[in-house]
Amino acid sequence: MDAISNFAARYARSREEEMSIDEYLAECIREPVFHHGQGGIRDVVHPGNTEHVRGDRIERPQGGAGGRGSQASDSGEGEDDFTFTLTKEEFMQIFFEDLALPNLMRTHIGENPRWKLRRAGYSQDGTPNNLAVVRTMRGALGRRIALGKAPLRELLALEAQLDALLAQDDGTSEVVAELQRRITRLRERIGRIPYLDPIDLRFRARTQVAVPSSQAVMFCVMDVSGSMDQARKDLAKRFFILLYLFLTRHYEKIDIVFIRHHTQAAEVSEEQFFHSTESGGTVVSSALVLLDQIIHARYPQGDCNIYVAQASDGDNFTNDSGNCRQLLVEKILPLVRYFAYVQVAEEEQNLWDEYSQLLPLCPHFAMRKVSEPGEIYPVFRDLFKKEGVPG
Amino acid sequence: MSRVHYPVLERRSGDNPWKAAAVGERRHRSVPNAPLPAGERPAPPLPDPSDWTFALIERYHAAIAATAERFGLDTYPNQLEIITAEQMMDAYSSVGMPVNYRHWSYGKEFLATERRYRRGHMGLAYEIVINSNPCISYLMEENTTAMQALVIAHAAYGHNSFFKGNYLFRMWTDASSIIDYLVYAKDYVAQCEERYGTDEVEKLLDSCHALANIGVDRYRRPAKRTLARERLEREQREQREHYAQQQVNELWRTLPTRPGKEGVAQEHGRFPTEQQENILYFIEKHVPLLAPWQREIVRIVRKIAQYFYPQRQSQVMNEGWATFWHYTLLNTLYDEGYLTDGVMIEWLGSHTNVIFQPPVGHRAYSGINPYALGFAMYRDIQRICQDPTEEDRRWFPDIAGTPWLPALDHAMRNFKDESFIGQFLSPHLMREMRLFALHDDARQSELLVSEIHDENGYRTLRQVLSQQYDLGTREPNIQVWSVNLRGDRSLMLRHTPYQGRPLAEDTLEVLRHVARLWGFGVQIESVDSNGNHPVLLHSVPAPAA
Numbered sequence: 001m002d003a004i005s006n007f008a009a010r011y012a013r014s015r016e017e018e019m020s021i022d023e024y025l026a027e028c029i030r031e032p033v034f035h036h037g038q039g040g041i042r043d044v045v046h047p048g049n050t051e052h053v054r055g056d057r058i059e060r061p062q063g064g065a066g067g068r069g070s071q072a073s074d075s076g077e078g079e080d081d082f083t084f085t086l087t088k089e090e091f092m093q094i095f096f097e098d099l100a101l102p103n104l105m106r107t108h109i110g111e112n113p114r115w116k117l118r119r120a121g122y123s124q125d126g127t128p129n130n131l132a133v134v135r136t137m138r139g140a141l142g143r144r145i146a147l148g149k150a151p152l153r154e155l156l157a158l159e160a161q162l163d164a165l166l167a168q169d170d171g172t173s174e175v176v177a178e179l180q181r182r183i184t185r186l187r188e189r190i191g192r193i194p195y196l197d198p199i200d201l202r203f204r205a206r207t208q209v210a211v212p213s214s215q216a217v218m219f220c221v222m223d224v225s226g227s228m229d230q231a232r233k234d235l236a237k238r239f240f241i242l243l244y245l246f247l248t249r250h251y252e253k254i255d256i257v258f259i260r261h262h263t264q265a266a267e268v269s270e271e272q273f274f275h276s277t278e279s280g281g282t283v284v285s286s287a288l289v290l291l292d293q294i295i296h297a298r299y300p301q302g303d304c305n306i307y308v309a310q311a312s313d314g315d316n317f318t319n320d321s322g323n324c325r326q327l328l329v330e331k332i333l334p335l336v337r338y339f340a341y342v343q344v345a346e347e348e349q350n351l352w353d354e355y356s357q358l359l360p361l362c363p364h365f366a367m368r369k370v371s372e373p374g375e376i377y378p379v380f381r382d383l384f385k386k387e388g389v390p391g
Numbered sequence: 392m393s394r395v396h397y398p399v400l401e402r403r404s405g406d407n408p409w410k411a412a413a414v415g416e417r418r419h420r421s422v423p424n425a426p427l428p429a430g431e432r433p434a435p436p437l438p439d440p441s442d443w444t445f446a447l448i449e450r451y452h453a454a455i456a457a458t459a460e461r462f463g464l465d466t467y468p469n470q471l472e473i474i475t476a477e478q479m480m481d482a483y484s485s486v487g488m489p490v491n492y493r494h495w496s497y498g499k500e501f502l503a504t505e506r507r508y509r510r511g512h513m514g515l516a517y518e519i520v521i522n523s524n525p526c527i528s529y530l531m532e533e534n535t536t537a538m539q540a541l542v543i544a545h546a547a548y549g550h551n552s553f554f555k556g557n558y559l560f561r562m563w564t565d566a567s568s569i570i571d572y573l574v575y576a577k578d579y580v581a582q583c584e585e586r587y588g589t590d591e592v593e594k595l596l597d598s599c600h601a602l603a604n605i606g607v608d609r610y611r612r613p614a615k616r617t618l619a620r621e622r623l624e625r626e627q628r629e630q631r632e633h634y635a636q637q638q639v640n641e642l643w644r645t646l647p648t649r650p651g652k653e654g655v656a657q658e659h660g661r662f663p664t665e666q667q668e669n670i671l672y673f674i675e676k677h678v679p680l681l682a683p684w685q686r687e688i689v690r691i692v693r694k695i696a697q698y699f700y701p702q703r704q705s706q707v708m709n710e711g712w713a714t715f716w717h718y719t720l721l722n723t724l725y726d727e728g729y730l731t732d733g734v735m736i737e738w739l740g741s742h743t744n745v746i747f748q749p750p751v752g753h754r755a756y757s758g759i760n761p762y763a764l765g766f767a768m769y770r771d772i773q774r775i776c777q778d779p780t781e782e783d784r785r786w787f788p789d790i791a792g793t794p795w796l797p798a799l800d801h802a803m804r805n806f807k808d809e810s811f812i813g814q815f816l817s818p819h820l821m822r823e824m825r826l827f828a829l830h831d832d833a834r835q836s837e838l839l840v841s842e843i844h845d846e847n848g849y850r851t852l853r854q855v856l857s858q859q860y861d862l863g864t865r866e867p868n869i870q871v872w873s874v875n876l877r878g879d880r881s882l883m884l885r886h887t888p889y890q891g892r893p894l895a896e897d898t899l900e901v902l903r904h905v906a907r908l909w910g911f912g913v914q915i916e917s918v919d920s921n922g923n924h925p926v927l928l929h930s931v932p933a934p935a936a
Contacts, residue, residue: 029499032601032897032904034867039833040892045856047759048750049827049843056840058829 096246099384115208126203135202143200147193155186216251216305216337217298218244219291222273223312225262225282232344236311237274238376239342243309246384251305257294261287263317267294284316284351288327295335306336313345314352321354328355333362340383341367424794427461429727439731443536451540452547454729458720459548463796466551467566468525471543475532480504482519482529489521490573492580492691494596520546522554524566537737540730544720549713556804557708559701569698571618576691583684595685598904599671599692605869606671606693607700609862625687666885667871670905671696679880680910689908704807704862711765712803714746718766748824759856764824768811771820772799782818813857818849828855833891864889872916879933881912885925888917899929906931 052058122135162179169176220240222233247254258273259265262280265287291308299306316324333339339362341355346369358365368379437450452471459466474482482489484501491497521527528546530539554560584592599606667673671693675686702709721738724730748763749756775783776795784791790798802815821844828851830841842848842855858864872885882905886894898915906913911933916925 030897030900031496031597032900033604034602034869034898034901035895036865036867036892037895038893040888041833041890042831042892043828043841043855043858043890044831045759045826045828045852045859046751047748047824047826048753048756049825050750052827052840052843054840054843054845054848057837058840060831060836060838 092245092249096249096384099246099381115210117206118209120205120207122202123205124199124201124203126205130203130206132202132204136196136200139202140196140200143197144193144195148190151186151190155183155190158183158186215253215255216247216307217255217257218247219257219259219294219306219308220273221259221261221287221291221308221310223262223282223284223287223315224260225280225313225315227282227313227315228344232313233274235344235370235373235376236342238373239311239340239370239380240309242376242380243307243340246380247307259287259290259294261290265290282312282316283320284312285320285323285327288324288332292327292331292335295332308332308336308339310339310341311344312341312351314343314347314349315345316349316351318350321350324351325354325358328358328365329361333358333365337364339365341365342379343367343369344371345369346371422463422796422800423461424796426723426796427463429461429723430457432728436731437729437734439536439734441535441537443534443539447536448530448539448543451536452543454724455540455544455548455720458723458727459544459552459716462716462719463800464548464552464716465555466526466548467523467555469547469551470525470527471547472527472529473532474529476508479519479529479531480508488573489527489570490577492573492577492596493584494600495593496600518542518546520550520554522550522560522564522566523570526551526554526566535737537734538741540734541717541721541738541741544717545713548720549716550709552716553705553709553712553803556800557701557705557807558805559705559807563701564698568618572621572694572698575618575621576695579687579691583688587684592688594907595688596692598907599689601901601904602671602674602908603692603696604866606669606696608669608672608697609700610668661873662876663871663873669693670869670871670884673871674905674908677874678909681908701807704809704860707761707765707768707808707860708803708806708811709765710762711767711769714742714762714766715769715799718742750825764812767820767824768815769799769802771817772802772815774819775817780819786817787815808860809857812860813853816853816856818844821849821852826852826856828852867892867894869915879912881914881933882909884913884915886915886917886928887922888920893917894928899931902929902931903934907934910934 122132158179162176162183165173165176165179222228222236222240224233228236244254244256256270258268258270260268260273261282261284263283263286267290287310295306328339343352352367355365355367359367366383368383370376370379437454438447440447448471452469456469480501483504484497518531519529521529526547528542528551530542534542554566560566580592580596663673663677671689674681675689675693678686681689717738721730721735725735746760746763746766747755748760772790773795775787775791776793776798779787779791802811806814824844826844827840828842828848830839832839842852844852868887868889869884870887872883874883875881884902884905894915894917902913902915912931914930915928917928918925
């Protein structure tokens, strides 16, 4: 529908001007005209007087239920409550416009790759269920014509000769008998050409092609130590949800694994992940060790696209941060498509410093800081923007 | 019940299509003093299955047409078309016209209509009438037989005769050429989109639409032009435009004036020398930087806005007239034995909904229902003619007791809402509707009941209600005041407030649209009711190139 494409076009424009979706939605469907605002003097006639006499004073009705209803609608001041519905796909299309998965070489074919049969022309052997009948019959027809043409021409010539002889002759001469013998032989020869020969058979050929996996797993790793309050968890959650939505555009099936940690890490359900409260110190490496274990235990073949989003306030046990970096470099980063670290606090502590060293080494590692809910989406766009598209 | 849309100019005389008929040329048949006698009474009434068939619609139409004829209703030929709900919404979104140029706001309108319809917030109109010649009525497929009869009487005879008779439509619209003009507009806009890009055209249309309501001539009637002439003029304009524009545009004048020969404009230091009410026209003629195609699009929007101008001024009269006639025609048919009781019950149900006037304070109250007011007024005029009281004779000496058909015909032809109410709203009706006037002064915390329906209040009440339908008071009075010729070429608009009413918040946004068209800065100022003490309201800088 036109309105939708229009919407998309305007949306693109609005982002250059840094507007929120709401503002911009209102913006793109407004049709402002000059009209009267509230205030001034209005004399309005209403029907259905039951109790008033001249000079009565009435309290001003709130919300325009009575009083100035008519005036408002007459002069076009009515609410423009127009909204339209986007399907989920349309929304995603707009929401994630210009974003792409980094390192999108998903064609990771592991030891146990997935195969898909593709058509690959015709072959001369195969099973009967794959017989290409039309192809086969076409070949047979060609073969029959090729083999039969020369004898047929000869046959026709002989028959013409015979007819000529018979016209002058009584048909008892040796020449006629000889001609008749040759004609019979030719007829037999033509008759022996098979209607269908094994060499005519053609079968539809299929070959197996390895296809990239359309499965993905997303690990959400979150710090639940005492320093992570509800607001920070909320920030982390928003980021996880964005990432999840984004991944659903690219993969058919996505598993999510929730890992939370304080000094110890545990795999938990979504409910527990976001809502249970625990406190304690922070040892980030515990989560990374568990992450590595889970990857090896459940997604060992490497045919699954692995994404990790880690959220923390960066307040790690001091000696542990170096450990974390080591774990990432040696064990985890080689296995995953993308690792995003989001720090939901402003101050840079040792974890941030250690992780920063990874940036030049690993292109599929990214880290950002977020401190307001409003920053999540920009940060997200920033992480996944297509190359060459201005943020 | 109906959404009526009617652009239109004057019907042309048939023999010479290039020559527009003079306004007064079209003679209407004289209206009989009383309905002509009915024909033979039909033995069985018309069948009334709820599903209509084309044959059945024909029969109903024939009966209604014959009855309308007896009342002397003068109409354009009728063209009835059956459409689906989807098509009805489509027609809604192109402001009721069968064709229109492309613009996203129509898509918005369509989606909004569709959404409300799907959720059951609104029923669709049963029909749409287009003021064209022949008069096209769209009937909705899902109407029942009884509803189709109602709609035919309402649209094809009520509205149709109003279009043909009322002076506003006779003067301002041309029923026979509007469709052609819209086709032309659509093609032209599409061409521009192709040549200059959809974005450019869309922006331009957005800006023009923002000004469409003040892009009409209120006093000067547009010259009638045939489409061919319109095209020719456009070509001429385009050819000479580029050259001429740079030569004569007042805004570009840099020649030093000879001493003693100063132009009027410079003497008074103001251009234009008089205020201009039609802002779009002023823009079309005087904008320094618009390309010829942009001027043409401004013109198209302006012309179409002008076509719709009469409609906005005659809603009460038009709807009331159509409602009065479907009521009268169908009742007459029933009396003569054409309609069954079932049909009567069904259309009366719809009729009652349409003319329902919730009293103030009622949950459904949203001002005066134009159907209710219009219908009641025509019925009241009929009553005054047929059965006048002493009071009526005092108030309406010229129509009390006279034949009602000519009186109604006169009332329909020669008024618009404002003057119609000012002339014909009777004390009897004011009492019946229990009308009262509220004085709402924003500076005070309470509303004052200024007039009620009693002997002392009738005249003022009538005047207040009449003013309520005056477009001049409903829409802000904004005119072009001046252009800064010596400086930055900025345009100054002047708002003259009515009753101290301020402009609404989105004025600034509209101003941006004006600036986009004008190409330089735009300001708007407000003056007091005497035209003095201008106060600058908003100022918009020149749009970035």
